Amino acid sequence: MGSALREATGARRLLWGLQDPSWLLSAWQGRSAALRPLQLDESERSGRYGRVEPAGLLRFPAWAPFLHGLEPYDHLLKTVRDAVADPAAVLAFAYDWRLSVEVNGALLAEAAHRHLVAWRDSEAHRRARRMHPDGREARLVFVAHSMGGLVTRAAFADAAAHGSDLDADTRCVVTLGTPFLGSVKAAVILGGNRSDPLPALPGRGMQALARTLPGVHDLLPGYRCVDAGGDALRLSPSDVAELGGDKELAAQAQDFQRRMRAPGAPVLPGHRALVGVAQPTAQSLRLEGGVVYEQYESFERNGDGELARDPATGLPLRRDRAGDGTVYRDAAALPGRESVTWLPLQHGALAKDGVALAHIRAILTERDQDLGPALGVGGIGLDLPDCVEAGRPWLAHLRPAPGEELDSHAGIACSVHDAETDRRVGTGRLGWHDGGVAASITLPAPGLYRIRVTTDGTSPLTQLVLALDPTKPI
Known part of the structure; x- marks a missing residue:
């Protein structure tokens, strides 16, 4: 899903790869019609392509x-x-x-x-x-x-x-x-x-x-x-x-x-x-x-x-x-x-x-x-849910690599960023949860966020998480 897609004729409407994060929320949290144009129809199943075309590599974070x-x-x-x-x-x-x-x-x-x-x-x-x-x-x-x-x-x-x-x-x-x-x-x-x-x-x-x-x-x-x-x-x-x-x-x-x-x-x-x-x-x-x-x-x-x-x-x-x-x-x-x-x-x-x-x-x-x-x-693993409810705390678990141990969270930091701008909007509170290290995070509003975990001597770990609107069905 790393290429943007659009209609090949008519208005050439963008079907995937939109900049607006609110489209992701509506597409995945209720408005199924937004995804329907991406489904293959019978003509495409028969090998008659051309209804949809690529519109370039993905330019904005998606989910x-x-x-x-x-x-x-x-x-x-x-x-x-x-x-x-x-x-x-x-x-x-x-x-x-x-x-x-x-x-x-x-x-x-x-x-x-x-x-x-x-x-x-x-x-x-x-x-x-x-x-x-x-x-x-x-x-x-x-x-x-x-x-x-x-x-x-x-x-x-x-x-x-x-x-x-x-x-x-x-x-x-x-x-x-x-x-x-x-x-x-x-x-x-x-x-x-x-x-x-x-x-x-x-x-x-x-x-x-x-x-x-x-x-x-x-x-x-x-x-x-x-x-x-x-x-x-x-x-x-x-x-x-x-x-x-x-x-x-x-x-x-x-x-x-x-x-x-x-x-x-x-x-x-x-x-x-x-x-x-x-x-x-x-x-x-x-x-x-x-x-x-x-x-x-x-x-x-x-x-x-x-x-x-x-x-x-x-x-x-x-x-x-x-x-x-x-x-x-x-x-x-x-x-x-x-x-x-x-x-x-x-x-x-x-x-x-x-x-x-x-x-x-x-x-x-x-x-x-x-x-x-x-x-x-070496290195550590990052274990996050795909999506969470905005305003409700959840845990980002840090896992040791197979065969290794994670006995401290010293030197580890967790931050929360807006996915589109990468602007820092919060911090994860690190601590021990159920025998392992995790960061407690609360995302402030519905939207797409990037969780970043940094450790001494290794590349930062990042993962995107979608915060759903808690007032709508999930």
Whole structure:
């Protein structure tokens, strides 16, 4: 949901990515008609697109249930543009995230080829070649956050299928929090989070939207994540239908995932993966009567890839591997020899945090020796609700990384900011609650806020929270 969307004809009304935070409140807290234009209609399900079009990358903070808020990409774009020979060398590729990854991958492959041809034919490119030590011709570098990494992989698959030389034209691909193996969060979205009945209204609205979208079904976990007691199973299309999704879209998504995993499938050249760690992240799930129950642990595997089992009981062994709050850490990197950098950050912050942006700049400028070691050791996790009631206190829990302890809140600070302006509007009172460290926060009025937690020696943790109007039903 990181691209703004608008009507393709008529008034070309903006459908997603509006600046006004009051639209978010009305859309998710009662006025379901605001979301209806985003649902895929029968014509679009049949492949006749064009009713909705991308209107650029997200420029303002946004929010959707289960996703912890959506940050704009202005910091990432500035970093990339400042690192290259000329801003004209950068193409910001927005896409209709409602559609399938495969459809958007084909569009990206075409757009990347057009952009490279135009840049190579420009005077700015000729100047840059004269200044470069070896004078070589420009190649592509893809920088992709979240679902964008899946779209990028699909672009290489589409190019290979049509005999294109996209691989040869690409120097490297940088992915930030990309769910290569899917995310349990997608199943929770399609299930409407019925295991947690409050607040019910935003969850139902998101479920009604998501069940029509191929893009959401493409994010379903493709690994063995369903807890069956004595076994771990893959989520089936029938399971998806039972929990509230679309069986046909789930089957299509699984078929595409299998093709991406098959021997001989295209690889991402020079792949560098930035992966969020230390954040509480759903890694597996339990299904009971069509209700999804998130589980914050994954199933361990032996060296042969099979389930590791307890020798005494024969039950699968489990372990909390954490992640970025949305994508489990082992789902965000492809098996193989690509370079992986672990960062103790939330999903959205991977495209905004200063340390992550410094890594991206070093890769773009080919100063990889400046990257330093992986930074995933240590750090704390931030565990917040998606939305709260304005005027009512709630707790922001700080969690130690798996295998570590948080025995003090000395050196930790929590502040509350207006999401659009980043103006500080409050402070969280840190203390001990239920045996752990948490900050007590009261948001002053309905709207979108950014919670920021700073600690000694690590990057700030941030997450967006929507404060609902307590006078309206939730």
